[in-house]
Amino acid sequence: MKIKLISIGKELLLGETIDTNSVFISQQLSLYGIEVNKKIVLDDNYEAIKQAMNYEFVDADTLIITGGLGPTDDDVTKEAVCDFFESKLVLCDDVLQSISSYFQRRGKKMVSSNLKQAYFPEDCTIMHNPNGTAPGFIIEKDNRTAIVLPGPPHEMKPMFFSYVEPYITKRIGKKVFTTNINTYGISESELEYRLRPLVKQNEKLSLATYADFGEIRVRLSICDDKNDDVNELLSRYTIKARQFIGDKFVYGVDCDNMQSALVKLLIEKNMKIATAESCTGGLLSKCITDVSGASQVFECGICSYSNRIKEKILGVSPETLQKYGAVSEQSAREMSQGVLKLSDADIAVSVTGLAGPGGGTEEKPVGLVFIGVATRKKTIVKQCNFNMLNNKSRESIRRHSQLESMKILIDVINEQK
Amino acid sequence: MKIKLISIGKELLLGETIDTNSVFISQQLSLYGIEVNKKIVLDDNYEAIKQAMNYEFVDADTLIITGGLGPTDDDVTKEAVCDFFESKLVLCDDVLQSISSYFQRRGKKMVSSNLKQAYFPEDCTIMHNPNGTAPGFIIEKDNRTAIVLPGPPHEMKPMFFSYVEPYITKRIGKKVFTTNINTYGISESELEYRLRPLVKQNEKLSLATYADFGEIRVRLSICDDKNDDVNELLSRYTIKARQFIGDKFVYGVDCDNMQSALVKLLIEKNMKIATAESCTGGLLSKCITDVSGASQVFECGICSYSNRIKEKILGVSPETLQKYGAVSEQSAREMSQGVLKLSDADIAVSVTGLAGPGGGTEEKPVGLVFIGVATRKKTIVKQCNFNMLNNKSRESIRRHSQLESMKILIDVINEQK
Numbered sequence: 005m006k007i008k009l010i011s012i013g014k015e016l017l018l019g020e021t022i023d024t025n026s027v028f029i030s031q032q033l034s035l036y037g038i039e040v041n042k043k044i045v046l047d048d049n050y051e052a053i054k055q056a057m058n059y060e061f062v063d064a065d066t067l068i069i070t071g072g073l074g075p076t077d078d079d080v081t082k083e084a085v086c087d088f089f090e091s092k093l094v095l096c097d098d099v100l101q102s103i104s105s106y107f108q109r110r111g112k113k114m115v116s117s118n119l120k121q122a123y124f125p126e127d128c129t130i131m132h133n134p135n136g137t138a139p140g141f142i143i144e145k146d147n148r149t150a151i152v153l154p155g156p157p158h159e160m161k162p163m164f165f166s167y168v169e170p171y172i173t174k175r176i177g178k179k180v181f182t183t184n185i186n187t188y189g190i191s192e193s194e195l196e197y198r199l200r201p202l203v204k205q206n207e208k209l210s211l212a213t214y215a216d217f218g219e220i221r222v223r224l225s226i227c228d229d230k231n232d233d234v235n236e237l238l239s240r241y242t243i244k245a246r247q248f249i250g251d252k253f254v255y256g257v258d259c260d261n262m263q264s265a266l267v268k269l270l271i272e273k274n275m276k277i278a279t280a281e282s283c284t285g286g287l288l289s290k291c292i293t294d295v296s297g298a299s300q301v302f303e304c305g306i307c308s309y310s311n312r313i314k315e316k317i318l319g320v321s322p323e324t325l326q327k328y329g330a331v332s333e334q335s336a337r338e339m340s341q342g343v344l345k346l347s348d349a350d351i352a353v354s355v356t357g358l359a360g361p362g363g364g365t366e367e368k369p370v371g372l373v374f375i376g377v378a379t380r381k382k383t384i385v386k387q388c389n390f391n392m393l394n395n396k397s398r399e400s401i402r403r404h405s406q407l408e409s410m411k412i413l414i415d416v417i418n419e420q421k
Numbered sequence: 422m423k424i425k426l427i428s429i430g431k432e433l434l435l436g437e438t439i440d441t442n443s444v445f446i447s448q449q450l451s452l453y454g455i456e457v458n459k460k461i462v463l464d465d466n467y468e469a470i471k472q473a474m475n476y477e478f479v480d481a482d483t484l485i486i487t488g489g490l491g492p493t494d495d496d497v498t499k500e501a502v503c504d505f506f507e508s509k510l511v512l513c514d515d516v517l518q519s520i521s522s523y524f525q526r527r528g529k530k531m532v533s534s535n536l537k538q539a540y541f542p543e544d545c546t547i548m549h550n551p552n553g554t555a556p557g558f559i560i561e562k563d564n565r566t567a568i569v570l571p572g573p574p575h576e577m578k579p580m581f582f583s584y585v586e587p588y589i590t591k592r593i594g595k596k597v598f599t600t601n602i603n604t605y606g607i608s609e610s611e612l613e614y615r616l617r618p619l620v621k622q623n624e625k626l627s628l629a630t631y632a633d634f635g636e637i638r639v640r641l642s643i644c645d646d647k648n649d650d651v652n653e654l655l656s657r658y659t660i661k662a663r664q665f666i667g668d669k670f671v672y673g674v675d676c677d678n679m680q681s682a683l684v685k686l687l688i689e690k691n692m693k694i695a696t697a698e699s700c701t702g703g704l705l706s707k708c709i710t711d712v713s714g715a716s717q718v719f720e721c722g723i724c725s726y727s728n729r730i731k732e733k734i735l736g737v738s739p740e741t742l743q744k745y746g747a748v749s750e751q752s753a754r755e756m757s758q759g760v761l762k763l764s765d766a767d768i769a770v771s772v773t774g775l776a777g778p779g780g781g782t783e784e785k786p787v788g789l790v791f792i793g794v795a796t797r798k799k800t801i802v803k804q805c806n807f808n809m810l811n812n813k814s815r816e817s818i819r820r821h822s823q824l825e826s827m828k829i830l831i832d833v834i835n836e837q838k
Binding site: 016018019020022024026028030031034039040042043044045046047052059212214281284285286287288289290292293294296297298299304306307308309310312313317346347348360362398399402 | 433434435436437439440441443444445446447448451456457458459460461462463464469476629631696698700701702703704705706707709710711713714715716719720721722723724725726727729730733734763764765777778779780815816819
């Protein structure tokens with residue numbers, strides 16, 4: 005399949021909206037080994053759309069087009085595509101019915117402009133839209149296919165999974181199986197280097213990495229015409245891949261992110277957590293409570309920006325603060341122990357450091373961060389020098405402090421019996 | 422100017438990287454009243470780039486091309502553009518010098534592959550790059566202009582401001598003056614409706630709105646060939662626009678976001694703040710401490726997820742919790758008063774509510790949030806029903822709770838003498 009993507013909408017050209025649809029579609033297609041070879045963004049313009057289809061179909065067999073399926077006069081994608089395929093728009097009763105019931109469910113009445121959305125080219129396959137009023141469609145003629153989807157991502161994505169994925173599976177005669185390994189603390193190039201032998205040995209296995217700050221998701225996928233045993237094969241590859249990467253860099257499999265992995269683990273172990281934050285100022289507790297179900301495991305969080313609060317609430321001794329300073333191994337230790345005691349949690353974490361941009365000295369530069377983790381049995385403190393990062397911004401130092409803290413927590417919890 | 426944008430890079434086609442460059446450039450150009458009429462993403466492919474330039478120049482006079490200027494053999498943008506303009510690449514001594522000193526400053530040695538980056542088409546204008554090794558260039562011939570910039574945003578953006586903006590200003594003979602009004606709590610369509618008369622009365626004035634959750638930034642701009650008095654004119658429009666919008670929806674002018682406005686205001690008034698959070702779980706304190714300089718005003722933050730912590734640390738009375746529950750006007754009141762007392766701050770905020778997805782009842786549905794703000798003089802509590810939002814996700818409810826809290830804080834601080 006030679007695929008190009010066309011995104012339609014003035015808001016994309018004006019920079020008011022970021023085109024995330026094409027990013028999503030590219031990622032999904034890459035699972036099938038299909039590389040998109042061009043992307044285009046156009047205005048809602050009948051002639052421009054037709055002209056682009058003429059030009060782009062010269063060296064492509066499939067165009068995936070998103071946007072411009074709304075009820076207003078501006079929305080002309082369907083009309084232009086229909087015209088290109090020399091087809092005729094006809095009223096589809098079942099679509100009319102489903103648009104009308106979409107409004108009914110919301111206690112609203114369908115207006116006449118929505119009638120337009122029930123017209124479709126003859127001989128196309130309609131993709132129904134449970135999340136909006138604009139259905140999509142697939143139209144094929146003379147070895148040319150146009151897959152047309154609505155612009156809003158929350159309408160487009162479910163439609164992609166329900167219709168486009170099965171269509172591709174059928175057309176290329178293969179199905180895709182994937183697993184994601186979540187890593188932290190290892191570079192993209194190092195990951196690729198370590199996994200190269202595995203990919204070389206197993207030609208069916210494909211690999212892609214997606215970096216987001218320090219977290220890197222390694223996607224293993226197999227695209228195969230057989231269904232049997234592929235999942236088992238993928239499980240075996242996953243185990244091997246973890247060994248090749250090294251367990252200390254892997255924090256989970258098929259997790260959304262580090263905080264989800266942490267909360268899941270805490271629930272499994274029936275443990276409660278508390279946080280004491282200085283330079284991260286609530287970022288840790290915010291991330292933990294981003295996860296739904298966090299209330300089962302999160303006891304309390306203290307953001308102690310001033311020394312007075314570190315003493316008064318967390319019980320850090322004035323001597324420690326005076327002798328070693330707030331940014332020190334000793335303060336991190338007492339902060340984690342303090343909040344553990346205060347909260348009656350099973351495990352506690354503390355972060356104290358210099359996120360900058362001001363406040364650094366030669367002895368304690370911006371980027372110096374201490375992370376403490378305390379349980380009933382022991383307390384450990386790790387010194388991090390985030391001044392070594394390429395990006396030494398306040399945001400970057402705080403994000404890395406959060407990720408590093410969560411990775412240490414996960415390791416400590418896993419060590420416990 | 423008829424402008425199209427071409428972004429080059431396989432990572433953009435594979436969906437590994439989001440093309441934010443074209444979003445930035447579109448927004449900047451819109452200031453000059455220039456609407457981009459097409460965007461294209463291509464692979465690093467010599468022939469594909471040349472072919473696209475041939476085709477796209479038919480109905481455009483300017484192409485802004487980003488990416489593919491690196492030192493590797495894959496990077497062919499400069500070569501393809503040079504070929505298209507039938508120019509010749511020549512070694513530029515001053516560029517060679519600046520690349521070499523770029524490495525020296527970093528204690529590294531320039532390698533032979535970087536030599537390629539010092540070659541440029543004859544008769545082009547070189548755009549120097551203080552943030553990387555790939556300079557850009559502008560080349561013009563037969564009323565066609567290509568503006569070629571490196572892909573990494575932190576290299577592209579400063580180059581855009583240093584070279585591309587002055588180039589456009591010169592070419593269209595106009596300069597742009599802008600002010601941003603930061604609003605919250607009003608819809609985009611309502612904003613446009615209220616500001617329409619102002620724009621109608623003043624034809625030089627342009628208006629654009631950028632929405633991010635509940636915050637909407639209104640950008641006022643004047644593109645003029647005169648420099649005199651334009652800033653003064655813009656100031657007058659800004660005052661009028663604020664009146665048209667209504668002061669209760671405006672939280673600042675030219676602010677990055679609500680937390681920056683809040684921290685700036687607290688610094689101005691020499692006030693200290695403390696937070697007591699339940700359903701937002703640290704989001705408020707995280708946002709406040711995102712702002713550099715927050716340590717001057719942020720005293721402490723308590724995330725009290727459990728009732729026990731609400732009693733023990735914040736001093737909420739067991740009777741209140743039992744009689745009214747943790748999600749109640751009374752609890753919000755006592756939480757804000759509790760953290761004010763504990764922290765010795767000048768103003769305190771509390772948030773307690775149901776962020777979901779679980780935990781809602783008929784009486785107290787997901788989305789019900791109470792926000793308390795306490796000062797030495799008074800305490801106010803606002804009940805919010807975020808279950809009325811279109812997007813009722815946990816993230817959305819938490820984000821709206823944060824924004825609403827900060828807006829109330831700003832209003833209360835401004836009311837004080």
